[in-house]
Amino acid sequence: MKSTIHVATKQAYDVIVGQDLLDEVGQDIIKICPTASKAFVISDSNVASLYLDKIIASLRNSNLETAVYVFEAGEESKNSDTYIAILQAMASNFLTRTDVVVSLGGGVCSDMAGFAAATFLRGIDVIHVSTSLLGQVDASIGGKTGIDLPNGKNLVGAFWQPKLVVIDTNTLETLPREQIIEGMAEVIKYALIMDAVLYDLLKNTNLDEIITNPQLRYEMVRQCVLDKTDVVVSDEFDNGRRQILNFGHTIGHVLEKMSDFKLSHGRAVAKGMSIVLNASRKEGLCDAATNDNGIDLIKAYELSVEDDTSSELLAQGAMSDKKKRGGTVSLVVVSSIGEAKIVKKSIDELEAFLEARKEC
Ligand code: GLY
Numbered sequence: 001m002k003s004t005i006h007v008a009t010k011q012a013y014d015v016i017v018g019q020d021l022l023d024e025v026g027q028d029i030i031k032i033c034p035t036a037s038k039a040f041v042i043s044d045s046n047v048a049s050l051y052l053d054k055i056i057a058s059l060r061n062s063n064l065e066t067a068v069y070v071f072e073a074g075e076e077s078k079n080s081d082t083y084i085a086i087l088q089a090m091a092s093n094f095l096t097r098t099d100v101v102v103s104l105g106g107g108v109c110s111d112m113a114g115f116a117a118a119t120f121l122r123g124i125d126v127i128h129v130s131t132s133l134l135g136q137v138d139a140s141i142g143g144k145t146g147i148d149l150p151n152g153k154n155l156v157g158a159f160w161q162p163k164l165v166v167i168d169t170n171t172l173e174t175l176p177r178e179q180i181i182e183g184m185a186e187v188i189k190y191a192l193i194m195d196a197v198l199y200d201l202l203k204n205t206n207l208d209e210i211i212t213n214p215q216l217r218y219e220m221v222r223q224c225v226l227d228k229t230d231v232v233v234s235d236e237f238d239n240g241r242r243q244i245l246n247f248g249h250t251i252g253h254v255l256e257k258m259s260d261f262k263l264s265h266g267r268a269v270a271k272g273m274s275i276v277l278n279a280s281r282k283e284g285l286c287d288a289a290t291n292d293n294g295i296d297l298i299k300a301y302e303l304s305v306e307d308d309t310s311s312e313l314l315a316q317g318a319m320s321d322k323k324k325r326g327g328t329v330s331l332v333v334v335s336s337i338g339e340a341k342i343v344k345k346s347i348d349e350l351e352a353f354l355e356a357r358k359e360c
Pocket of ligand 1: 138139141144242
């Protein structure tokens with residue numbers, strides 16, 4: 001099982017989705033970056049202990065010199081200190097503009113490695129080898145890179161499309177169940193905003209089957225890659241349609257921040273999606289069946305929809321999110337399963353909208 005999905009952005013690239021792909025990474029890189037002599041691998045402490053040796057062997061087999069930077073696993077590492085340390089390590093290893101950066105890990109890794117690649121020597125090539133569900137279905141595709149500031153997530157970054165993305169769905173076998181659950185929030189997001197077929201697939205299976213069935217896992221990830229590619233190609237720089245990918249995120253980011261990032265991204269997005277679904281029903285933006293089906297799917301994948309956060313605090317938080325434009329927030333709502341639209345809300349309108357969810 002292996003397929004190649006072409007992402008026709010300005011700098012076009014392929015996403016290879018399959019199983020047992022890690023041994024081929026060196027060959028794949030040499031094909032697309034034939035002048036590279038060195039690969040600078042960036043990974044986190046968890047993923048490095050599992051897959052770094054394999055990747056290094058593959059790169060060396062393709063006659064690439066290697067250098068490595070491993071950071072402590074976790075969102076807390078996605079900060080300016082780690083970013084600067086990575087740049088310094090790149091400089092100390094005399095990386096040139098014809099060399100390549102390889103991110104080996106999940107979304108934190110591809111975001112930070114992508115940003116380091118976008119900015120080092122004004123930009124060098126980056127290849128993402130994605131090993132988490134969240135990374136495979138979302139973060140590794142589409143060129144959004146960045147780091148967090150104490151003020152909020154992803155506040156500094158750049159659009160920097162990779163030269164190649166390698167998604168080996170077998171790497172999900174070593175992922176803790178909790179991280180699969182968190183990644184499922186993004187999978188459910190695609191089902192609700194744009195993919196009724198994926199919705200049916202998710203509805204007719206369950207978490208344990210996804211964890212244990214390699215074929216199903218591959219098909220699910222591949223479908224999400226196709227969905228993300230479709231959106232990114234239609235709006236590379238996030239000025240219009242791409243914003244539908246923010247479903248659940250505007251409120252989710254506020255919940256994440258309010259919890260001091262103790263609530264994971266996936267779990268926060270799940271709560272954000274359910275809050276918006278409930279509020280949408282009350283405001284007539286979706287019918288009761290869409291609301292119920294969306295909430296049931298979120299719960300079926302062991303994601304909590306419980307929340308008692310003040311609507312005022314949520315609305316205030318959303319207004320300081322980077323998704324705000326001018327005095328309004330663009331909120332993504334699901335009008336029916338597989339269909340999303342963007343509605344603009346002022347802070348007062350948003351608070352009233354969110355407050356209505358409590359009547360659900
Ligand atoms: N993760 C949302 C996007 O790539 O636009």
